Amino acid sequence: MTTPADVHDVRDPELPGRLLAAERDALVPLLRSRAEADYALPVPACPGWTVRDVLAHCSAALARVVENRFEEGVFSPESNDRDIAERADWSNERIVAELERGMTEAGPVIARAGGALDRLALGEWVHAGDVRVALGVPEAYAGRVLPEALALLASVTAGLGHVPLHADLDDVDEPLKLGEVSGARPPGRFIGAAATLVRLYAGRPVDGAAYELAGVQERELDIFG
Known part of the structure; x- marks a missing residue:
């Protein structure tokens, strides 16, 4: 059995960063242990996207947070597709490295946003579960995080x-x-x-x-x- 972290009526600004850091420590080593072919596997929760596409989307979203780039229409389906396309020539390792950086550096920015970006942090964790499903990893939306x-x-x-x-x-x-x-x-x-x-x-x-x-x-x- 497990016990969720304390939930208060007042928002815990550090919680999204803690979740991202804990997920980074679990997900990044998993990704770096997988064969290149695994990055081309389809992700059932995201029709039309591969593991690589989901990771590129996640790393791009966090890069926007860290770099404070929120132009009009950001995070729309069209914006997400552009982010993925911009990384088409990147190696899988480069995408994972950007994701690792985002999971490390986005926490303080999200903390200062007053709750506006908390759902984004949660979405990153959900997408990590989506990737685990595609890779056949158990407890995709569970585990120690x-x-x-x-x-x-x-x-x-x-x-x-x-x-x-x-x-x-x-x-x-x-x-x-x-x-x-x-x-x-x-x-x-x-x-x-x-x-x-x-x-x-x-x-x-x-x-x-x-x-x-x-x-x-x-x-x-x-x-x-």
């Missing part, structure tokens, strides 16, 4: 004023409160594995996982759609 990810998910959904949800997780000791618990709407209820909860909030397939969801629809949980 899960407590920080759940804490950030709770913080992000609260900041968004998202639909309220109480989650009783099979593999986490304490219940998790997500969204804006204002009393305007009774909280929904989720019972199941933490990775399944993450998949629902990220709009990823749940692969036939057993779970219970009441008082809210699956489509209402997606924070990236």
Whole structure:
């Protein structure tokens, strides 16, 4: 069993950076251990994209954060495709190196952004899970970084004023409160594995996982759609 990092009503500005640093330490060695051919594998969660494309998207997004480059239309599908195309001639190692740098340096910038970039940090972690699925690595949306990810998910959904949800997780000791618990709407209820909860909030397939969801629809949980 695991316990999510403390979730407070007040945003923890250092949490996104801690999540990125912890994910860097887990993901980058994995990537550097893989064959070049693995970078061409399709990523089921991102139709039309390969592992390399997802990594290029992630590294480009973090580079924008570090370098404060947020022109109009940034992070749109068209902008994401341009970022990937700009890295078409890069080696896989160069893309991984840029990703490593971004995961190392973006934390302080995100901390100072007042919450505006917290969802981006969470999205980077979700994309790391997408890559693990493509590579056949178990616990794609779980592992030792899960407590920080759940804490950030709770913080992000609260900041968004998202639909309220109480989650009783099979593999986490304490219940998790997500969204804006204002009393305007009774909280929904989720019972199941933490990775399944993450998949629902990220709009990823749940692969036939057993779970219970009441008082809210699956489509209402997606924070990236």
